[in-house]
């Protein structure tokens with residue numbers, strides 16, 4: 320990775336205030352990009368704090384001035400399960416805000432009833448990124464697991480070693496469901512802004528390891544991603560408690 324700005328840490332009192340702050344900041348970024356004549360590419364994530372942020376986006380959307388037809392949404396990872404499954408990250412985001420705001424520029428890896436294999440799903444998603452996107456996210460949001468995983472890049476997992484590809488199939492994820500598609504480090508590190516979203520004391524040690532001066536990417540995959548223009552860790556007090 321080329322030299323990147325040092326990460327910033329922004330600590331909020333609790334998960335609710337964190338969600339409101341991130342949602343408001345994202346809406347501002349999208350509106351500013353659109354005002355400058357740009358159609359931003361935004362990377363979404365799954366997970367608990369992401370869901371709270373998405374619901375805040377829906378609440379704040381009417382006053383945001385965002386043109387929902389002029390912003391493209393992607394997912395850092397997706398679960399290879401049937402399209403109707405609530406386990407799909409895209410299903411979670413659609414239910415929380417995408418359907419409500421009427422966003423149609425939404426891309427995720429094909430579901431298990433849309434692609435014959437998880438490998439095919441990963442290849443198709445990579446092709447879609449090349450054909451429909453710039454491959455350079457304006458803002459990429461990433462949840463972080465208690466083990467330090469981001470997207471579907473898990474500690475000690477072969478997915479960490481994929482190079483020369485922007486997507487990878489994951490067949491034995493330690494967190495269910497086992498079959499997933501993830502963006503690789505190579506793709507994640509093309510983002511201008513990377514925002515890590517973390518709440519709860521169960522993740523405090525992962526946050527500490529990710530931000531420590533020394534440490535291994537194999538143990539804490541979150542260490543392997545940084546934005547070209549900025550990296551911000553949005554934390555609540557509990558997630559920041561080991562810093």
Ligand SMILES: O=C1O[C@H](COP(=O)(O)O)[C@@H](O)[C@H](O)[C@H]1O
Pocket residue numbers: 364365366367368369395396397408461462463464465469470471494
């Ligand atoms: O499996 C996943 O987990 C992480 C974090 O989820 P959380 O429930 O611990 O918040 C998420 O960022 C990732 O996109 C997802 O597929």
